[in-house]
Amino acid sequence: MKMAEQAKQAETKEIAKKEQSMSERFMNKVMLEFTSGVGEIALTNFQKRLAQNYFISLDASLKVAEEKRKKKDEKYRDALPVVWANVNMEALARNVVAYARIGLDPAQKNHINMVPYKNSATNKYDIGFVEGYRGLELKAVKYGLDEAKPDHVIVELVYSKDKFKPIKKDHRHEYETFEFDVENPFDRGEIVGGFYYHLFKGSPEKNKLVTFTKKDIEKRKPPYASTEFWGGEKDVWKWDEKKQKNVKTGEKEKVEGWYEKMCWKTIYRAAYSDITIDSQKIDDDYLRLKQMEESLADAKVAAEIAEYANSEVIDIEPEYVDDEPGPQEGPAPETPATEDPPAGQVDTTTGELFPDPPQPQPEQKRGPNWARK
Numbered sequence: 001m002k003m004a005e006q007a008k009q010a011e012t013k014e015i016a017k018k019e020q021s022m023s024e025r026f027m028n029k030v031m032l033e034f035t036s037g038v039g040e041i042a043l044t045n046f047q048k049r050l051a052q053n054y055f056i057s058l059d060a061s062l063k064v065a066e067e068k069r070k071k072k073d074e075k076y077r078d079a080l081p082v083v084w085a086n087v088n089m090e091a092l093a094r095n096v097v098a099y100a101r102i103g104l105d106p107a108q109k110n111h112i113n114m115v116p117y118k119n120s121a122t123n124k125y126d127i128g129f130v131e132g133y134r135g136l137e138l139k140a141v142k143y144g145l146d147e148a149k150p151d152h153v154i155v156e157l158v159y160s161k162d163k164f165k166p167i168k169k170d171h172r173h174e175y176e177t178f179e180f181d182v183e184n185p186f187d188r189g190e191i192v193g194g195f196y197y198h199l200f201k202g203s204p205e206k207n208k209l210v211t212f213t214k215k216d217i218e219k220r221k222p223p224y225a226s227t228e229f230w231g232g233e234k235d236v237w238k239w240d241e242k243k244q245k246n247v248k249t250g251e252k253e254k255v256e257g258w259y260e261k262m263c264w265k266t267i268y269r270a271a272y273s274d275i276t277i278d279s280q281k282i283d284d285d286y287l288r289l290k291q292m293e294e295s296l297a298d299a300k301v302a303a304e305i306a307e308y309a310n311s312e313v314i315d316i317e318p319e320y321v322d323d324e325p326g327p328q329e330g331p332a333p334e335t336p337a338t339e340d341p342p343a344g345q346v347d348t349t350t351g352e353l354f355p356d357p358p359q360p361q362p363e364q365k366r367g368p369n370w371a372r373k
Helices: 002-035 045-071 089-102 133-143 214-219 259-273 284-296 299-308 368-372
Strands: 112-119 124-131 152-159 163-167 177-181 191-199 208-213 232-240 245-255
Touching: 002 045, 002 089, 045 089, 045 112, 089 124, 089 133, 089 284, 124 133, 133 259, 133 284, 152 259, 163 208, 191 214, 191 259, 208 214, 208 259, 214 259
Parallel strands: none
Antiparallel strands: 112 124, 152 191, 163 177, 191 208, 232 245
């Protein structure tokens, strides 16, 4: 018994030693990128903390992805383990430095999420960086044209029982505005659309109102979107004792999902994506981010990221629940919906993980003038 305990302790120490060496390797790569081309400049405490946060966050993502890989039947399982030894460290360090310099922190909710995907050309795992809606806001504030950055950004969903009236700029109105009245905040009906409003207190003639129908919002929903987030129907899977695997029953079950949150975040991202970037502020980090976005736009890459991220990217940290019995063959069934979506899921269109700050409740008859008083 004593020998068994000693062996277990030795194994634990060996694992810790390997993890420590990988952490050191990661930090050394990142520090080298931070100081590259500028001489021997020491990292600030903030930069060191950011690098550590990237390591911790990615380490957790790799473990989740590896668990998903091992659960697959050998027939469908990729032979390459999702572990640090198989990560493209050179590319990872460059990308981490680019996002860290902008200030995106994976320890902060809705900033940035990382998901591994296999690069067939290198037989290594590259890391996809998916910006959350707060991360997108941070980037717009840093790189946006000063005169194009609004003082306030208002984002709202409109329901069937609400009263919403857009007011366009014309000979009777000096600037775009709106009237928005929530008759009953506890029973607003069905979502019919939404809007965002850029408010410029000093230059109201620049105010901008953009409306979305429900159809406009759903156009931005990816074809591989998980029902756990957007709602809808999904296949029912059941363990087959004879086949020793999960099989589809042919039945469907309805999932409520988080449809309202997804719609609101979709409009929020559109609001900050609409802020004009200042070409004079563009630097190597911004160009690196654009390069990453273009690579992630590849359909095959997006689909693989969706697979490792449980088909989505939103914002939550409850414990991961896996109710599927035994090994799986073929496409793994989606995790059953719980009160909150499982941890580690990422929506590659909205870029977030649950839970997020509660959606702000609109005030009665709140028009843009409230911010100018």
